[in-house]
Amino acid sequence: MNKQQLASTIWESANQMRSKIEANEYKDFILGFIFYKYLSEKEVAFFRKERLTDADIEKVTEDDVKYASHVRENLGYFIAYENLFSTWLKKGNDFDISNVRDALSAFDRNIDDVYRKVFEKIFNTLQTGLSKLGETAQAQTKAVKSLLKLIRKIPMDGKQDYDVLGFIYEYLISMFAANAGKKAGEFYTPHEVSVLMSEIIAEHLKNRKQIKIYDPTSGSGSLLINIGNSAAKFIDGENKIDYYAQELKENTYNLTRMNLVMRGISPANINVRNGDTLEDDWPFFEDTDKDKTYKFIPVDAVVSNPPYSQKWDPSDKEFDPRYKYYGVAPKSKADYAFLLHDLYHLKDDGIMTIVLPHGVLFRGGEEGKIREKLIEKNRIDAIIGLPPNIFFGTGIPTIIMVLKRIRPTSDVLIIDASKGFEKVGKNNKLRACDIKKIADTVKSRESIEKYSTLVSKETIRENGYNLNIPRYVNSLEPAESWDIHATMFGGIPVKEVDQLFEYWEAFPELKDAIFRKISNEYLAVKCDDIKAAITSHESLKIYKQAFSNEFGNFYEELKNDLIEEILDVSAEHEKEKVSKDIFIRIENVKLADKYKAYQILSDNWDVISTDLEMIQSEGFEVINQVDPNMILKKKEANDDEVPEVQDGWKGHILPFDLVQREILTEDLEELQAIEKRLTEITSLYGEIIDSLDEEERESSVLNEANDAFVAKEVKSFVAEALSDVENDEIKALRGYLSLSKKKEKLDYVNKCDIVSWNLMEQGSDGAYKKGSVISRISELQRMYEFPKDSFEQKVMTVLSLMEEESQAKKDLKQKSEALHIKTKETIENLDEDESLRLLELKWIKPLVDSLFAIPDEIIGELINKVIHLHDKYCTTFSDIEHDIENTSAKLSNMIDKLVGSVADIEGLEELKKILGV
Incomplete structure (x- = not known):
């Protein structure tokens, strides 16, 4: 595994x-x-x-x-x-x-x-x-x-290198957090948020030879470790990162220490303390003698995800060097107390990221004063608005604030990343493309419409130092508008068609192929089939070819890097290289979203990197390895442990289905043919049920729900229906069964030539076995043809289908088991070239196929938008009014034909008045 x-x-x-x-x-x-x-x-x-x-x-x-x-x-x-x-x-x-x-x-x-x-x-x-x-x-x-x-x-x-252990450790922590609610959420920062903060910090620190990083509310320690891992990519040598961590709760503090040690970090580089970050300024001092051993330690990076809006004791803190230049946070909310503690320990050229509730951006009072001083002193570098419900145990909106002590600019970068996520269970989760886009935007400090903006200090002053993200970034999509004239009289407004200008630029002359002008301000669709008109247009073929040209040698380059250099290539570095390559290629393709392409890469890379890790750590031969497929059975009350049993085999690297598709094609097609026939039989059952009349549905051959046949009852009905069926051969066979002596039977056989004796089984004495004769009688009776579409004929068909289905299921089981074993043996005996070819199909083909599907997705989006515009205005108000009039007239005519009492007629006349007829 x-x-x-x-x-x-x-x-x-x-x-x-x-x-x-x-x-x-x-x-x-x-x-x-x-x-x-x-x-x-x-x-x-x-x-x-x-x-x-x-x-x-x-x-x-x-x-x-x-x-x-x-x-x-x-x-x-x-x-x-x-x-x-x-x-x-x-x-x-x-x-x-x-x-x-x-x-x-x-x-x-x-x-x-x-x-x-x-x-x-x-x-x-x-x-x-x-x-x-x-x-x-x-x-x-x-x-x-x-x-x-x-x-x-x-x-x-x-x-x-114990990476497996560390991964399992963090995985279990995240799963316990997801299943334990708020309590677990206190000690765990979701991995994706850790990765985002890591990318931002590592980019800032990447040219340093040795660094110190600090998390004053360390929780499980996973956030600190991820920061260290990202920063270590740019540092030569080992043990060049000093880790400082403080955690208030003892059991969570123990998690921090365990996690740091298990990630292979040298104990000499680990500095930890179980204590109250807000009460005591640490690092650094020894608990045995705080006053004499205190030593202020500035660090290269501080990262934290403190408890949100926690109460604290601000007494006598106004002269605390951490707070005296900015102010003291209110006792009801310690958010800025944590932030200022972090900032205090930052080197002049350092960076810090902190997760905070959204309220710190706009709350007034003492918090407003602290925020003002942070802005005036030029400490806030960026604010990133995260999606809601992204942390375990809380759905409140959160932000990541990036701060630096010395910055070359006074602008604040504000990013609204709240719309970029996927739903996973009860929580929202940042995707790889969301993380990449945020990190890239922080790095480039780029203004992107509806996503990010650079805000000057003057603008922030004008807004009363309120940093609420919607004040600066409007990420809301505009509400759909409706043109009154088009709604009344038809036609599609030119201005709404022009909103798709990016598509018309990418696909020249396509707009004219779809629309015709009916006035200066309105258009009409001039083709009967919008989808066909768009997909068949020459500009789309040119567009797809241009995309193909940009990615022309992409497959071969991946093959060279991943397959040819399989034992040496670094999955991490290769992903970065491929990512940059994709961005360069896709930059020349209009409408294509580079972050969508990055998500495709990331989704596929998980498989590639996992396989590479196993091949490079366990040896090339593991490609041909097949493992027992162990599954967990339900734990019984008297079991000491969860029982685990083998259920067949699975490839250590190569999936069975891939090998079957590529090498054992004939065997697989044979199985698929049986599966297809079983599906057809199921459909035939349904057709027969639909053909039954009400009386036939009352028969016992159907279950109570009348949606399936009962096998036992079907057999019984057929046996009874055929019991009286006879012909000359059946009569002759019954005569044979009435004989008891061997000589009589042999004489009977020699004289009776209307029976196909060769179709039955003989005993050692030369006589025909009773069971074989009875089976032949049944077979002859089954050859009887009931009238077409009769109930008997339908049930006979059902019985035949049931027998065929039973045999097909047996064949399917036997052939599936045989193919399973054959696949196992095939994988184990693959030569090197074939093993690598299959790896190529597993790794590279799905990635490239998904990338090449991007143009079709873009075209599909355009088709949907044009169809929506057509449907939006194709039915006018006058059409609706006309339909109402016609319907009212028809209803009035029907009313005129009704009879009833005087009171009834008066009521109907009043209804006609309401209908306006």
Whole structure:
């Protein structure tokens, strides 16, 4: 499994195991044990590096003070053999919850002093919460055993540099957040928002050799880690980033530390604190002696997603160096307190991004004064309005504010990115194209209609320092207008057709091919089929050819980079290269949206990068690897763990359906023919049911809903209908069945020439078997033709279809199983050229096909717009009035034919007056 599949499997298993424990608490157990497994495996890898044998490792204990100290100095911690994760698994039924308690207690006393801040009490949440897994030690043991078996699947062989583990860790945090509501949302920033902030910060820091980054409300630490990963792309060498993180809640603080350590960050580069960011200015000081150890540390980047509009204590903060030059945030809303804390720790050439509620842009009072000073001091660089409902647990509108201490311009870039998202479950989610567009706009500081604008300090002053985004960027689409004259008399307004000017520029002479002039201000559609007229026009063919020309060698270049250099190409760098290439090519194509093209690239690249990761870490031969397809069965009450069973096979890299389409074509077509016939049979059942009259529908051959046949009743009806059917051969066969002696039967056969004896099975004595004769009688009866369209003939047809369907399903099952095995063997025996050809079809063809579909999508949009204009005005008010008159006249005529009492007639006459006839 790739890391996405593995993470999904673990989440599904965990979800099945979870019962009374809340998601927000359950995460502490599963993530805590994942971290312990990581530390255990990292130590075992250290033992192996020092050439310790299995026997040597088993002797590693705390009593060996010298070696334990050696391990602590290198790793920062020491775990004795008896407390290793792998040892717990080896204990099997002898494992007990006490093993975990003893191991976690031992961990705290075996931390190196230099790394105490990183590891001390890191398992507190897990250790104190074990009792929640069951009321008895036995119940707790059972629950922990299930957890250990669940997470033992996570690979720790070092090939992926623990990226798999980090990915799974963040995936689980995000899933717990999505399922736990507001509480989980407090410690998790959605990955897409992290990526956006990372792109903005990394671009600013990309020429630095060493950097410091800080998150004062670190939560799970994922936001800080993503910033570090993005910045690291531009830094040569390792351990060039110092991480500073502070978190108020202890269990969430533990998540920060675990996450940082598991991402392979050296403990020497990790600086963390469990404390109140607003109460104490940190970094940096030692908790043991705050006053003497305080040291102001400016950083290159600050990133934060603090709790929104939180209450705080602003007492005695007016002289705090963080706030004294800007003001103190009100006690009811700490948003600006967090922002000013972040800004205080920023280097003059640094950058910060902070997620805040939309209200910070326009609220008055103390917040208004702080905002004014930030603007006058030229600190606010950009404001990005995010879509609503993008964070777990809250639907309020949020923004990202970008600030710098020194800026070359006083303009503020304001972006309304609230319309760019996709709906995923209950939440909105930024797409790759949305992130790319925002990051590009921040980089270029470009004004884009209905999306972004550069606002001068003078304009902001004129607006009373109100930064509410709609004041500066109108992203609303104009309401559709209706032309009164066209509504009354018909015709399409020229001005509405001209609104499609971009299309008419891209497709010369197309407008004249669709519309004819009926006055200076109105047009009419002059073609009967708008879609055909547009798609067949020469300008569209030229347009599509121009697009093809721009992307002419695109396929081959991708093939050269991805297939020819498969073991060496960097997926990350290649994506950036391809992205730039697509943007250059598409720039020359009118109407084409480069960000739509980028989304196509991103969607397809997920598959490519995942495969490349496996091929490059596991070896080229994995392309020919086939794995058991393991699925989870429903967990029974008495199961210790979620049962997992094999359901066939699947390609490690190559999908079975791709191999079948490309190589096993004949076998696949044979299966598809059977499937097609089964579909036809289903349709035939429906046609027969529709042909039945009311009396026939009362028959027992149909179910109660009258929408399907009952097989048992159909067979019974046919048997009864045919019971009286006879011909000479049937009579002769019945005569044969009445004989009991062998000689009589043989004589009968020799004399009776009207029977096709060769169609029946003989016994060892030469006589024909009774069952075979009875089957022949039934077969002869089935040959009887009932009158066409009779009920009997229809039910006979149904029975034949049922028999054919039954056999087809058997054939389908057998052939599917055979093709499945044949596909497995085919993948395993592919030669290198064929393997690469299939990879090319999996990776490159879908991407290129999707890009080449862009012109057709643009043309489709135009067709819909023109049809809408036609439909909008094709029915005039006079047409409607005429229809009303005709309908009223017809109704009046019908009324005249009615008879009734005097009172009824008076009422009808009044109705005619209302109708105006």
